[in-house]
């Protein structure tokens with residue numbers, strides 16, 4: 001291969017063993033006959049993710065999209081709303097036909113309805129790799145055409161992404177510049193963890209990761225005498241010794257208020273810290289002590305809500321005030337109704353302890369949610385594919401996708417703004433799976449009937465691909481050259497191609513380049529580069545910005561990695577503590593806003609000016625629990641990343657009777673006459689799914705866990721209300737935002753009922769390709 005200027009681009013060809021990287025870790029692969037047959041973690045990774053076991057067999061898996069495909073109804077009748085999405089046959093087309101059909105449809109929508117009629121948010125994790133990042137590629141492509149309606153925030157951090165910039169002036173730094181594991185090991189006496197520190201989740205990092213230090217750090221922390229307190233309905237959200245409190249799910253804010261109440265009532269709150277570094281504590285304290293509403297948020301009050309012992313909470317508050325304590329809040333807590341409150345209240349509790357900015361004290365968000373918190377940030381930016389400029393200003397908070405499609409023109413509130421949903425004609429998805437990530441699948445299926453055209457790029461026949469009109473077969477990361485780059489991983493890794501593209505799969509970049517050519521924007525999109533030339537270009541452009549030496553691209557590619565310098569020994573907000581005027585927070589007051597006049601000014605009923613306890617609809621203490629008496633935790637799966645490679649060996653080994661496992665307490669099973677291995681029907685007003693029973697007394701009674709990621713598999717594809725026979729928990733979650741402030745995803749929780757499924761369980765066909773019709 002020859003690069004620009006005639007230099008040799010030494011992108012090695014496919015060979016038997018290669019290293020590469022996924023979001024869940026770096027590995028070396030054995031490749032035979034175009035397929036990954038074995039993988040091993042790289043040296044230096046002490047705690048590799050079990051999800052690596054899903055990679056063998058993933059290139060030639062039965063669920064691969066092998067040809068460009070168009071839904072028969074769309075091909076026969078042209079674009080338009082259609083109830084048969086998800087139930088129709090597909091027709092194989094050539095790449096040239098696909099480029100023509102899709103290019104012309106994009107042109108039609110833009111010319112007739114304008115660029116704002118394209119929804120190109122395209123949320124999803126796709127693959128690691130800086131260049132072939134599907135979401136960046138689709139955004140760049142659509143920007144070349146004049147833009148698209150976009151989405152803000154993520155399913156991961158929908159509430160946090162809005163509340164935290166308002167009250168502590170940042171969102172990113174909470175993770176990127178979090179207090180490091182080594183500092184916690186050395187200085188922290190007590191880690192009080194709301195939502196535990198789930199090591200299953202630290203396997204994963206956005207953009208990939210070459211090391212997993214969390215488990216080792218917790219071992220060293222305990223060896224030094226540190227103690228862990230976990231509030232979680234699941235004992236195994238902490239691996240190893242801890243004080244385990246199993247509250248009623250969704251009641252953490254009440255617990256935090258009770259701890260805060262003890263601090264206030266017993267003069268244990270750090271008044272100097274609150275006066276110097278915070279604003280609005282007085283307003284909050286009136287609420288805390290019940291001055292206006294007559295309800296002190298005491299341990300006795302909280303005990304009625306969370307089901308824990310009031311004396312235990314009092315004792316814990318005193319213990320927290322007496323030693324170096326870090327309060328951590330997992331991301332799951334903000335993926336619920338009123339999800340803004342838990343991170344805001346966790347921060348407030350830490351502020352009352354007065355240890356924010358001291359080594360090993362203060363606040364942490366997401367230890368055990370992602371590998372990133374606790375890891376040292378790299379001291380430089382990363383190579384990045386420029387996405388161009390989007391002239392369209394219409395957007396939605398990301399988890400409002402069904403609302404948008406079902407209610408064009410309707411007004412909605414978001415973060416102090418009154419916005420309107422656009423009228424979307426074309427939905428473009430590359431690198432995500434809404435049937436994994438969005439709530440209330442029956443509602444999503446109705447929403448997807450509305451647009452004229454749905455386009456999906458994916459390597460696999462995911463349920464989203466099966467609901468598309470135009471399906472574009474993408475390569476997987478394993479079939480192309482790329483390189484990694486993650487802001488808290490010290491290694492930039494070459495991701496060399498492991499196998500030739502399977503069947504007719506094409507890189508997303510090449511698909512967009514062909515479309516750009518047809519639409520007359522090829523030069524803008526490709527800038528005259530092949531993907532190999534882009535890799536070199538991005539690397540060289542990036543290395544020119546650095547104030548330290550890195551090897552040339554050719555050397556990098558040959559050696560396979562570059563080590564980047566990192567900022568070591570960070571404590572979150574240490575600078576602010578040392579000098580609050582020089583390091584003002586980016587909030588209106590420059591300080592931590594325990595009371596936010598801006599938020600109060602919006603007048604929202606579900607998010608007021610200070611952190612507060614709101615009763616959610618989905619909780620065991622509310623009226624809905626009479627009909628649906630079990631609290632479902634729809635958490636992240638231990639066996640895979642989201643829905644990715646659900647057909648792989650590790651994921652498949654976790655299934656029970658071919659279904660996703662639902663973990664429940666033996667008493668709840670006995671009450672329903674259920675035994676381990678039974679197939680059950682889980683249901684509520686949103687929908688229903690089947691699952692396979694696992695009994696475990698580490699689950700709090702009346703709580704059940706069905707992780708996300710089983711590919712949606714309707715018993716009757718033509719019926720939008722059809723149950724899922726495979727165990728997708730988003731059949732059960734309610735499609736409602738966190739509050740009018742953030743409208744974040746609330747998929748973590750739902751109330752359900754469970755009964756034995758007595759009929760013969762339908763076969764699971766989730767990973768089978770759809771039916772193809774002759775032309």
Ligand SMILES: Nc1nc2c(c(=O)[nH]1)N[C@H]1C(S)=C(S)[C@@H](COP(=O)(O)OP(=O)(O)OC[C@H]3O[C@@H](n4cnc5c(=O)[nH]c(N)nc54)[C@H](O)[C@@H]3O)O[C@H]1N2
Nearest residue numbers: 124125126127155156431432433437457634642643644747
């Ligand atoms: N109920 C409930 N729902 C949830 C959550 C929850 O806790 N509970 N969690 C939420 C969270 S935090 C998240 S982040 C989301 C995750 O939701 P998603 O990010 O949408 O889930 P993934 O399964 O990672 O989807 C990525 C898709 O990209 C495809 N892909 C991989 N490589 C490529 C490529 O190179 N090109 C293209 N075009 N496609 C590629 C994969 O095959 C896969 O279909 O789910 C959310 N949904």
Ligand SMILES: Nc1nc2c(c(=O)[nH]1)N[C@H]1C(S)=C(S)[C@@H](COP(=O)(O)OP(=O)(O)OC[C@H]3O[C@@H](n4cnc5c(=O)[nH]c(N)nc54)[C@H](O)[C@@H]3O)O[C@H]1N2
Nearest residue numbers: 156195201204231232249250330331332369635636641642
């Ligand atoms: N293996 C694996 N790791 C992953 C992912 C994956 O798909 N697979 N996804 C990654 C992504 S994109 C994200 S955003 C993060 C998400 O990180 P999180 O949102 O933190 O992950 P979850 O597993 O949903 O939740 C963590 C734990 O919180 C507990 N929990 C749930 N509700 C409550 C509650 O009301 N109160 C208390 N105290 N505890 C509660 C649950 O027991 C759960 O196991 O995970 C990342 N890590």
Ligand SMILES: [Mo]
Nearest residue numbers: 154155156157
């Ligand atoms: Mo996420």
